[in-house]
Amino acid sequence: MIIDHPLLGPRDSSEFTYMGDAALIDRPDPEAEDAAQAFYEYAYLRDNPAGWHRELWFHEAGDRSWLVVTRNTLTHEISNVELARDVARSRGRSA
Amino acid sequence: MRMKTAAQKNRLQGGQIDRETELTFTFDGKRYRGHGGDTLASALLANGVRLMGRSFKYHRPRGPVSAGSEEPNALVELRSGDRQEPNTRATTAELFDGLQARSQNRLGSLSFDLLAVNDRLSNFLTAGFYYKTFMWPKAFWEKLYEPVIRRAAGLGSLSLREDPDVYDKGFLHCDLLVIGAGPAGLMAALTAARSGVDVILADEDFRMGGRLNAETLTIDAAPAADWAARTVAELADLPNVRLMPRTTVIGAFDHGIYGAVERVSDHLAAPQPDKPRQILWRIYTRRTVLAAGAIERPIAFQNNDRPGIMTASALRTYANRYGVAVDRRAMIFTNNDDGHRTAADLQAKGIKVIVADVRPETPRALDYEVLAGAQVTDTMGRLGLTFVKLQLADGSERMVECGALGVSGGWNPNVHMTCHHRGRPQWNERLAAFVPDSRPGGLPEGMTVAGAANGDFSTAAALEGGARAARAVLDLRGALPEIPKAEDRPVRLQPFWQVKGAGRAWIDQQNDVTVKDVTLSHQEGFRSVEHLKRYTTLGMATDQGKTANIGGLAIMAELAGKSIPEVGTTIFRPPYTPVAIGVLGGRHRGQQFHPKRLTPSHAWAQEQGAVFVEVGNWLRAQWFPRTGETTWRESVDREVLATRGSVGVCDVTTLGKVDVQGADAAEFLNRIYCNGFAKLPVGKTRYGLMLREDGIAMDDGTAARLAEDHFVVTTTTANALSVYRHMEFVRQCLVPDMDVQLISTTEAWAQFAVAGPKARRVLEKIVDQDISNDAFPFMACANVTVCGGLRARLFRISFSGELAYEIAVPTAYGDALIRRIMAAGAEFGITPYGTEALGVMRIEKGHAAGNELNGTTTALNLGMARMVSTKKDSIGAVLSRREGLNDPGGLRQVGIRPADRADQIPAGAHLMAATGPVDAAHDQGYVSSACYSPTLGHHIALAFLKNGANRLGETLRVVSPLTGVELAVEVCSPHFVDPEGDRLRA
Incomplete structure (x- = not known):
């Protein structure tokens, strides 16, 4: 596969490490009342869709960016590649 | 002196062979002659040799069925010694002088194979035979049935020696990849190349031209093979074209991305110096024209597998090309007009x-006999x-006496590669064949199919199709290039799959699957095409059923009362033809299997005669033997005692x-470590434990505040990469606005641990500043200079439990x-020590390492529960508080020592009560690390024991059913040496 890195352009997928569902960005609030249940779901319950999936890829043999790659797991078509940091900010994460 | 060889009794005039070059080769030890441009199969046939092997199951005599890579039968062993290679297709193996080939899968000689008795037993050896027969008694399978079956079945044999050849991997980029150099592929490449784009034209054959080399057709009124040669020459002259025969x-x-295997040296007795045998190319292309041609399919009839029976087009290829x-x-047996073309050419x-x-x-035939309806x-x-019965x-x-029978059941477009992205070919009634699914999304993205592979079987249609495909796929403007004039005969065919009869008619010759097996599969309910394949093994041989599958589908369709497209096809998967494992490995074998990382002191350690061990990709000194030491333990014990x-x-x-x-x-470290770092003063180092988000310990190390x-931050050697990856994940994905930057500096700093009561005395002579206990106490860290000005980092940390420093x-x-x-x-008699002594000292001190941080243990298990701060958020903190991970009776790290101090405790052994049953239900825990402690003079171990913290002093049993060990041990503190830590702070 070829991943179109937002900063570096098209790169071979062998340069990357895969970590699955990009929902890992949405780490629950540890102070919340239901934190235990929320973290349980966060850590163990992931979607594994046949079709479009937003997933995390790490450019380990490159610039060390974490990317959010929107990929169709049936066809391997990639429709969007974003810097995970930008996605995290847009999901309300800060520090 | 020339060795005596027989005349090439079946060699005709003409063809694309080089008669000036005479090559000598052997088959089963007998010498023959052939010519440059021959394959092993064509040369053997020229010498009157039709019998080239024995079939897989029944050991039936077999000869080639084809003249190409689809060959199911003529598999031979090539070469000898280190280069012996089994299961090579004689129909594609290029002849070279001195080639040695042997038939395979026989017991005795090829003409008298003792295992041909299987053929007499064929009534029993039907589909599912092995599943049904060798089930009982169970113990017989491993001892008796399997070895005998393996001896009898199977294909060629391996040399079991190291492959002496070199294989390479390479990367290529192009605008257009053309697969297949027949009429369609050549026109596609020409059209694209003339427009100036970068083109790669790849063909499995050593001579480009595809079927044009095997036909008597004309293109622009000249022999088609000449047009092919001219076109190849033109392409070869263009700078933007790479020809890959x-x-x-x-x-x-x-x-x-396409994978391709180039056979650089297989047509030579041995690779030239500095040349690889084969290259695995990874080709990156924007567009692809697949012009893979078509494969003629047989018709099933009784005893259709004798040497001399092949596809009609193979007879034609052998006559015209070779x-x-x-x-x-x-004789020709056909259901279509193309069979008559073969007849005319042969005549x-x-x-x-x-x-x-x-x-x-x-x-209407002019000069040969035609039996219509026969x-x-x-x-x-x-x-x-010898005879054909009609x-x-x-x-x-x-009865007709003849030694060659060409069978033509029509042609199948070679759709293999169109299906690699799960595309399903579509049934074409006119051709009675599957054609590529050219609807949107049906083909791999960027691929267009042209020529016979697309069902355009005439030469004119192939030439035009190739040109149009290149133009369309590259979105070229302007007029089509001039298409050369060629035959444009329509396909006329009456679908016909099998001659009904009582005897055995083969469908898949390589796996010995007959019409009867397909019938049985249907009777027993294995009717889906995927079940048919697995129950009968139809199409599962090394040729993937290129000539066989369609016949099996047609017969299953007939039995099931369905149409062929309703039965469907199985999925085609890469590789298109068998690939040598060697070329997939490339140069990554032996010492080059993975990168080797050397420590900065490697050369010095070698001078000391160190024994090295691989740790990840690193080579680390394991111990440093000295003269007179005969076992590794002597060296390690000495290193430990000298250090302490x-x-x-x-x-x-x-x-x-x-x-x-x-x-x-x-703040960032506060987040990734379960313990706190915010208040760590500058100039101090702290031990840190990282958890995974599920609350399990991930890694440990130190963080020094400079x-x-x-x-x-330091990590363990094994987890250096994954911890860094995790830290970047936290930084970029969880705390994107924190002002923090990370960089891995593992390779940037050489770091040495100097440990032992005299460590300070040594480093005082190296470090340019005061490192007395007051100026530089336990857990201090600083940027320093050494040796009169070289920048360095000094940490007063200790893994060994001694007064120790790490200097970088x-x-x-x-x-x-x-x-x-x-x-x-x-x-002071300073002693270099290796990873074994390091390990012994950390076990003596009760420090956790990889055996303890094994992906199943928590801070609580490790005896570090109090480190998990409840005052702040950190990765893994919430889930570490789960009830299931906080069982008061759960595993705790303890030390154990043998009750009889002479005993040795095996790592990995389990702990059981002093008496009672030894089974999983009574398991009390396990030994994680064990060693001989030279400091204490007996073996010791670290273990995880249920409720371990409250069981110090108990006597238990350590059992290892694997090694037959069962011995009494005492539970003790894991801190065997200096539990108060006085030495550290000295």
Whole structure:
């Protein structure tokens, strides 16, 4: 596969490490009342869709960016590649 | 002196062979002659050899069925010694002088194979035979059935020696990849190349031109093969074209990446110096034209597998391209007009031909006999075809004496590569064949199919199709290039799959699958095409059923009362043809299997005669043997005692190092470590434990605060990469606005541990500042200089439990530093120690390492529960508080020692009560690390024991059923040496 890195352009997928569902960005609030249940779901319950999936890829043999790659797991078509940091900010994460 | 060889009795005039070059080769030890441009199969056939192997299951005599890579039968062992290679297709193996080939899968000689008895037992050896027969008694399978079956079945044999050849991997980029250099591929490449784009044209054959080399057709009124040669020459002259003959494109992968195997040296006795045998290319292309041609399919009839029976087009190829008559008397059995083309070509070469055409209406033939409405009902000839038995249209029988029978059941477009992205081919009624699914999304993205592979079987259609495909796929403007004039005959065919009869009719010759097996599969309910395949093994041989699958589908369709497209096809998967494992490995074998990382002190350690061990990709000194030491234990015991008694030094560069800088650096460490770092003063180091988000311990190490906004974090050697990845994940994905930057500096700093009561005395001579206990106490850290000005980092941390320092200098100075340390320590008898002594000392001290941080243990298990701060958020903190991970009776790390101090405790052993049953239900825990402690004079171990913290002093049993060990042990503190830590702080 070829991943179109937002900063570096098209790169071979062998340069990357895969970590699955990009929902890992949405780490629950540890102070919340239901934190235990929320973290349980966060850590163990992931979607594994046949079709479009937003997933995390790490450019380990490159610039060390974490990317959010929107990929169709049936066809391997990639429709969007974003810097995970930008996605995290847009999901309300800060520090 | 020339060795005596037989004449090439079946060699004809003409063809694309080089008659000036005479090549000598052997088959089963007998010498033959052939010519340049021959394949092993064509040369053997020219010498009258039709029998080339024995079948897989029944050991039936077999000869080639094809003249190409689809060959199911003619598999031979090539070469000898280290280069012996089994299961090579004689139909594609290029002949070279001195080639040695042997038939395979026989017991005895090829003409008298003792295992041919299987053929007599064929009534029992039907589909599912193995599943049904060798089930009972169970113990017999491993001891008796399997070895015997493996001996009897199977294909060629391996040399079991190291492959002496080199294989390479390479990367290529182009705008257009053209697969197949027949008429469609050549026109596609020409059209694209003339427009100026970068083109790669790959063909598995050593001579480009595809079927044009095997036909008597004309293009622009000249022989088609000449047009092909001219076109190839034109392409070769263009700077934007790369011609890749002898290159099989093996698969269409994602996003325009194709795999291809180039056989650089297989046509030579041995690779030339500095040349690889084969190259695995990864081709990145924007667009692809697949022009893979078509494969002729057989018709099933009784005893259709005798040597001499092959596809009609194979007979034609051998005659036209190689100048070879399989026999001087030939029959053609056909259901379509193309069979007559073969008949005409053979007749023109002086071969006597009779055609049996299943159709009542046949083309008018001028000079050979045509039997309309006739069918082949049986054949004779023990080791090769001698007679063909026909049933004529009027029901009468006729015997025809001949040694060659060409069968034509029509042509199948070669759709293999169109299906690599799960595309399903579509049924075409007119051709009675599957064609590529050209609807949107049906083909791999960027691929267009042209020529016979697309169902355009005439030469004119192929030429035009190739040009149009290139133009369309590259979106070229302007007029089509001029298309050369060529034949444009329509396909006329009457679908016909099998001659009904009582005897055995083969469908898949390589796996010995007959019509009867398909019938049985249907009777027993294995009717889906995927079940049919697995129950009968149809299409599962090394040829993937290229000539066989369609026949099996057609017969299953007939039995099931369905149409062929309703039955469907199985999925085609890469590789297109078998690939040598060697080329997939490339140069990554032996010492080059993975990169080798050397520590900065490697050269010095080698000088000391160190024994090295692989740790990840690193080579680390394991111990340093001295003269007179006969076992590794002697060396390790000495290194431990010398370090604890005076001073030792160890290269610890391999531990991961991550530089953490920024205003939020402390807050960031607070997040990734379960314990707190915000209040760590500058100039201090702290032990840190990282958890995974599920609450399990991930890694441990130290973080040294060199400045308010600067920490140096260490990780274990094994987890250096994954911890860094995790830290970047937290930084970028969870705390994107923290002011913190990370960089891995593992390779940037050479780091040595100097440990032992005399460690300070040694380093005082190296470090340019005061390192007394007051100035530089336990857990201190600082940027310092050494040896009169070289920048360095000094940490007062200890893994061994002794007064110890770790000192780091830029990597380039690592070798110099170890030599300085050794010189400075000479007066104290400084002793280099390796990873074994390091391990012994950390077990003696009760420090956790990889065996304890094993992916199943929590801080609580490790006895570090109080480290998990409840005052702040950190990765893994919430889930570490789960009830299930906080069982008061759960596993706790303890020390154990043998009740009889002479006993040795095996690592991995389990703990059981002193008496009672030994089984999983009574399991009390397990031994994680064990060693001999030279300090204590007996074996010790670390273990995880249920409720361990409250069981100190208990006597338990350690059991290892694997090694037969069962012995009494005492539970004790894991801190065997200096539990109060006085030595650390000295």
